[in-house]
Amino acid sequence: MPYLGSEDVVKELKKALCNPHIQADRLRYRGVIQRVIRMSKLDQWGQAEVLNFLLRYQPRSEEELFDILNLLDSFLKSSSPGVVMGATKLFLILAKKFPHVQTDVLMQVKGPLLAACSSESRELCFAALCHVRQILHSLPGHFSSHYKKFFCSYSEPHYIKLQKVEVLCELVNDENVQQVLEELRGYCTDVSADFAQAAIFAIGGIARTYTDQCVQILTELLGLRQEHITTVVVQTFRDLVWLCPQCTEAVCQALPGCEENIQDSEGKQALIWLLGVHGKRIPNAPYVLEDFIENVKSETFPAVKMELLTAVLRLFLSRPAECQDMLGRLLHYCIEEEKDMAVRDRGLFYYRLLLAGIDEVKQILCSPKSDPSLRLLEDQAERPVNSWALDFNTLVPVYGKTRWATISKCQGVEHHGPELPNTAAFPTSGPLIPEENKERVQELPDSGVLMLIPSHQLTAECFEKTWLSLKVAHQQVFPWQGAVHPDTLQMALQVVNIQTIAMSRAGTQPWKAYLSAQDDTGCLFLTELLLEPANLQMQILVKQSEARTEALKRFISVLETVIGTIADIKS
């Protein structure tokens, strides 16, 4: 236990947060909680710790909730960022049903977050920036008026600059777009190639909304004739014409001359793709591609060769006279001399395709040239605050969602990997219910409602393992007539967040299904449905990972409703 003040305080806290008896007595519990919140002599570590503990507390009434929020309000103004962020997290979680309260809190935390972003401690600054990005995912306009705070200075370390560029890219709006773009343009010529490329990609991101300005800046950058800049600009162009077809004209005009400054595989692929798809509008496209074909023997990247094959064939469709000869040469090279099998196969494939007739080739290769449906930044679904409230003030935003996912996946594999059993088949019948089982069921305090987690995913192996290790908690029989439509049932179960692990096909006898669900406290419910056609009834076996009768009852009633509804539809 960390130091939270005198002995009494600690005792009180333990009482409040760990003792089930007190937790059962709502009034007493509430009183203690309020006393804990009011404790005045805590230092910042104690406060942070208390806020952490309070995350476990669920106020029962709205009135109590706002009572607590009022008591905690002063924590939001603490001078310690740790306490402020802890309080913010608690507010966000407690007020999960009150979006306006959440927005309000995020407004309040703006000041401290911005202060931390310009803090002298680089590390704190970084953590704050990551959280700013997290907030921006849900409230895109939240920091727009403070965009200047996120301008980089040359002395900052690389990782902070990259974060700031990301933030700038996300908070751009009509009012600040001019200034932000001007700033980003300055970064594009930075000494550090990595940072320059990040800035160019950021401009490419903004270009989805503010196309004209960005394309102009990117075109200017091509004039620098720097390899590391040109390659990234061309890649950005490729992505851009795919998303915003209206800028195709401008991009096509900018492209001639780029080929001299591109050496790496990614950049070459992007350029060749552009020349192939939009070659009709670029006068010298065939000649650029011809140069690539001339040098194809010395080309080291198979991916570039593949791209080249496709591009030349596409261009051949729109400009046959100029391309016929070189297409022939390229195909000949790819089929006769190329050692990479994938490239060779691709060459052969196109050759045979051409044999089939030019119309067939057109049908296959002339796919749409853009996908405007992905166009606008605003169109990206705004994630609700509740989706990340639990991750706020943890390491998750600091690592980034994707990296965190890989980290926890690795950990998951570490923890569960070796323990998985090797058995292949599902159990054919559930074990019978032992009588003494019911006595072992412990009464634990439950939260009022059963909340099944929607994102819950259990693998078949895990299910099997858990199923075998648990005893049957509940057994029941439903009346049932006729066959089952597995699809309907599965869909209906999905609606109530019950996952289907495995199911027999329709008409199989006996018909079986295995289901799993998890509630918000982490309790697993595993279910077997068994339909013996002769009996006109469906047998249900439920197993539970933690023995809690209340939750079990509610789960069963949910299941009953679903099955009842399906049965009704059928009859």
Next chain:
Amino acid sequence: MISQFFILSSKGDPLIYKDFRGDSGGRDVAELFYRKLTGLPGDESPVVMVTIGGSGHHDDRHFIHIRHSGLYLVATTSENISPFSLLELLSRLATLLGDYCGSLGEATISRNVALVYELLDEVLDYGYVQTTSTEVLRNFIQTEAVVSKPFSLFDLSSVGLFGAETQQSKVAPSSAASRPVLSSRSDQSQKNEVFLDVVERLSVLIASNGSLLKVDVQGEIRLKSFLPSGSEMRIGLTEEFCVGKSELRGYGPGIRVDEVSFHSSVYLDEFESHRILRLQPPQGELTVMRYQLSDDLPSPLPFRLFPSVQWDRGSGRLQVYLKLRCDLPPKSQALNVRLHLPLPRGVVSLSQELSSPEQKAELGEGALRWDLPRVQGGSQLSGLFQMDVPGLPGPPGQGPSASAPLGLGPASLSFELPRHTCSGLQVRFLRLASRPCGNANPHKWVRHLSHSDAYVIRI
């Protein structure tokens, strides 16, 4: 909750290693940390790093570290804890070690290993923070700090007390007060000292046409007290000090800041009426007040830069004429001024004409560096730089043009302004309520300093 804590030197040598929970590998984690740090891919941040354990569970750790005066202070944890709290704890530890050992650095740490371990034992228990207050800790710490040389006031004056020669380090001039807070109990006379620093960091962005795009001042009032704890003191701030945009005080424009936050030990009962902060500081360093101010500065900016660029595309000759005007009051001066101007790629030669001999200019890392050790307020300095940029392409056949080539600029300035605060905030007085220990009058040092965080001028 942290599992291990260690301090590495800038070269990666472990100086201090402490395992609090015994739940994760041995000392080699320090080495592992340094290996990861140096081998990190460019796009990942080093602040938080993870290592996935080879075999068995509970072997994966998160490293969280801060860099402080050339040292790495690293904590490892296996839980998904609050990064803010942990980073705060690490910097608090850094301050605490500084308080006890004098200043924080490789040499002082290795001289005081026993003391550091003792401190860590008291601060953290089983990975949980117990207390970080100097006040509480002094009851438990027995070891005396080993200081490199005996401290005397004469030394203080020779290192230039009022920030006069604080080097390029962006640290506050509190290094002048670098000695352990809790020195031996015998020499009482030396203990009666209080250092109060008002430190401001200035970040500015000026557009190419000279208009101001962004001004941002981050200010702090830091106190380092050698007085016995519990002695009350009162800090009087400028009376015209107002918080928020609407408040108006005194005559004239006043000194306005946007946001203020105070340390929890500050009593604010006299703040509203007289702008007096009352506090009973514990021994050691603490930040009494933090404030921010943006967009609206009462005084003129300290520096203005008037660049003019001549670029002859045909011959590849680039001529940059920089005129730097210092708008400080004539009595003030700026120190360690350095101008950093990124240049287009491929610059080969530099010829320079500088306005005074003590200046220096050189090329390095694709940029021009112009050092001006001392700039008097109201003065104007200039430098003419000629460079050849043969590789820079452009439509040939054009004459000299005034537009800057891409890749030139923006210019950044770094500097220190001793005895000057950009917000105009001053400490009127520092008064001690009672004379502690009945000894000689305590010495009170009040210092003001501004320095640049990012002072960027587009060209």
